[in-house]
Amino acid sequence: MTNTTTxxxxxxxxxxxxxxxxxxxxxxxxxxxxxxxxxxxxxLVVFLGGWELAVRFKLIDPFFFAxxxxxxxxxxxxxxxxxxxxxxxxxxxxxxxxxLLGFFSGSIAGIIAGIALGRNRMLADxxxxxxxxxxxxxRVVLAPIFIMIFGLGLTSKVALSFVMxxxxxxxxxxxxxxxxxxxxxxxxxxxxxxxWQLTRSVVIPSAMSWIFASLHVSFGFAxxxxxxxxxxxxxxxxxxxxxxxxxxxxxxxMYAAIVIIMVVALAAEYAMTHxxxxxxxxxxxxxxxxx
Amino acid sequence: MTPDTNSPAIELIxxxxxxxxxxxxxxxxxRDFNMSVARGEFVAVVGPTGCGKSTTLNLVTGxxxxxxxxxxxxxxxVDGIDPRIGFVFQTDALFPWRSVIDNVVAxxxxxxxxxxxxxxxxxxxxxxxxxxxxxxxxxxxxSGGMRKRVSxxxxxxxxxxxxxxxxxxxxxxxxxRVLMHEELLKLWSQSKASVVFVTHDLEEAxxxxxxxxxxxSGPATVKSVYTIDIPRPRIVSEIRYDQAFIDISRTIWEDLxxxxxxxxxxxxxxxS
Numbered sequence: 001m002t003n004t005t006t007x008x009x010x011x012x013x014x015x016x017x018x019x020x021x022x023x024x025x026x027x028x029x030x031x032x033x034x035x036x037x038x039x040x041x042x043x044l045v046v047f048l049g050g051w052e053l054a055v056r057f058k059l060i061d062p063f064f065f066a067x068x069x070x071x072x073x074x075x076x077x078x079x080x081x082x083x084x085x086x087x088x089x090x091x092x093x094x095x096x097x098x099x100l101l102g103f104f105s106g107s108i109a110g111i112i113a114g115i116a117l118g119r120n121r122m123l124a125d126x127x128x129x130x131x132x133x134x135x136x137x138x139r140v141v142l143a144p145i146f147i148m149i150f151g152l153g154l155t156s157k158v159a160l161s162f163v164m165x166x167x168x169x170x171x172x173x174x175x176x177x178x179x180x181x182x183x184x185x186x187x188x189x190x191x192x193x194x195x196w197q198l199t200r201s202v203v204i205p206s207a208m209s210w211i212f213a214s215l216h217v218s219f220g221f222a223x224x225x226x227x228x229x230x231x232x233x234x235x236x237x238x239x240x241x242x243x244x245x246x247x248x249x250x251x252x253x254m255y256a257a258i259v260i261i262m263v264v265a266l267a268a269e270y271a272m273t274h275x276x277x278x279x280x281x282x283x284x285x286x287x288x289x290x291x
Numbered sequence: 292m293t294p295d296t297n298s299p300a301i302e303l304i305x306x307x308x309x310x311x312x313x314x315x316x317x318x319x320x321x322r323d324f325n326m327s328v329a330r331g332e333f334v335a336v337v338g339p340t341g342c343g344k345s346t347t348l349n350l351v352t353g354x355x356x357x358x359x360x361x362x363x364x365x366x367x368x369v370d371g372i373d374p375r376i377g378f379v380f381q382t383d384a385l386f387p388w389r390s391v392i393d394n395v396v397a398x399x400x401x402x403x404x405x406x407x408x409x410x411x412x413x414x415x416x417x418x419x420x421x422x423x424x425x426x427x428x429x430x431x432x433x434s435g436g437m438r439k440r441v442s443x444x445x446x447x448x449x450x451x452x453x454x455x456x457x458x459x460x461x462x463x464x465x466x467x468r469v470l471m472h473e474e475l476l477k478l479w480s481q482s483k484a485s486v487v488f489v490t491h492d493l494e495e496a497x498x499x500x501x502x503x504x505x506x507x508s509g510p511a512t513v514k515s516v517y518t519i520d521i522p523r524p525r526i527v528s529e530i531r532y533d534q535a536f537i538d539i540s541r542t543i544w545e546d547l548x549x550x551x552x553x554x555x556x557x558x559x560x561x562x563s
Contacts, residue, residue, distance in 0.1 A: 187384035192401035
């Protein structure tokens with residue numbers, strides 16, 4: 001009765017072998033996957049269908065809200081015949097060029113400035129107040145000023161994109177550098193890292209996840225900068241298309257332009273996630289990935 | 292190097308170290324601290340939690356400067372980070388974005404060695420700590436004990452003449468810790484470095500060290516020094532049943548207990 005030295009391991013109930021548990025888990029994962037996708041498509045269909053039907057049954061005014069079908073037709077027209085202002089691809093390319101230039105220049109400058117100030121307390125203390133002041137300016141109000149200084153061409157939009165991107169990336173890079181693990185820094189120094197070696201091998205890698213978090217948002221900001229610049233004054237670009245559509249009370253045209261920007265921004269987001277996953281393969285993967 | 296080869300590896304002479312707390316007050320961590328570590332000697336430092344044990348190590352590395360007194364390494368005053376020093380941290384200090392072998396090779400590359408001999412040395416060190424199979428893994432894929440072995444390889448590859456260890460095994464479970472003790476003694480007996488091993492675990496200190504320094508609760512100063520004359524090579528997993536070990540640990544614990552109680556009472560007073 002009081003045998004404490006040996007006791008047999010508990011006997012498992014039937015239906016609880018490893019293979020069965022794994023099969024059940026795989027089934028549950030598949031079900032979950034289908035449920036997620038079902039609801040995703042369901043919501044999309046209800047939204048677009050409801051919109052279309054509401055227009056067809058005159059519940060909302062197509063003059064203001066267009067309709068999904070009208071937007072599709074407008075996109076088709078733009079793609080095949082071009083817009084009233086010339087080929088769609090040209091306008092898209094202009095906006096993309098402005099956004100990409102603003103994005104890369106802004107994020108590179110932001111990363112460099114963030115790391116420089118993060119590594120140097122004195123610089124950070126001196127400049128932090130100015131950065132706060134400039135950061136408090138709503139960036140879009142700079143659009144007319146940049147147009148005045150740089151003219152209607154590419155430069156003014158790149159400048160606006162740049163300031164939209166710079167501060168986001170800068171503050172994240174700065175934070176990432178400041179929060180670099182003290183132990184890692186001390187370890188690298190004792191192992192023999194000096195100056196630039198320390199920055200390159202410890203500070204930058206540990207700030208990288210902060211920087212990437214900001215890059216995700218800031219590509220959207222770069223597009224905002226380019227388009228707002230185009231609203232205020234431009235000869236080409238998606239922003240101009242929206243402006244022209246507004247001038248001719250063409251609701252479908254405005255929504256069509258929005259759809260184009262959405263597609264571009266989503267594609268950029270996917271590309272960015274892909275690059276980030278490539279670079280960050282050292283990070284622990286989540287225990288179970290569900291997509 | 293210094294011509295004076297008979298000087299102790301590490302000397303702390305009447306060292307004091309004061310900090311500024313975040314609210315601007317001055318706090319003394321170390322007061323009139325004296326310690327001398329001979330070449331090839333293994334010294335353990337025990338004391339109550341938060342008494343300033345780690346501060347002594349930071350002074351030797353040159354990452355912190357003494358407020359008064361003098362710190363000498365190999366007979367010369369400390370000036371910046373000495374390349375002859377190796378340091379094993381309490382927490383994980385491996386670079387998480389580097390694979391195991393890239394972590395081990397970091398030191399030689401920082402110090403300007405060519406990549407080819409550096410990687411050869413790194414592979415050799417990984418073999419010595421039995422991690423050759425895991426060279427391309429990232430730290431998060433390893434267990435706590437394996438990560439510590441990577442840390443040891445990362446430190447020993449620089450062939451330090453002075454090895455500083457700040458509660459290096461305190462995060463490990465008891466069984467893994469004993470294995471790490473064996474590993475450390477093996478590596479140390481080959482390298483003959485001078486070691487300062489900070490710990491709050493008295494048994495660990497006695498099992499590993501030639502000399503045990505007992506510190507007072509903060510501000511820390513040396514309360515007493517014990518010489519441990521248990522012969523080497525020691526088998527850490529069995530030494531705890533040795534009569535000599537039991538006697539000496541009882542003696543040192545009598546000494547340490549007062550300080551632990553005082554430290555705890557002070558912490559409670561601080562909280563309330």
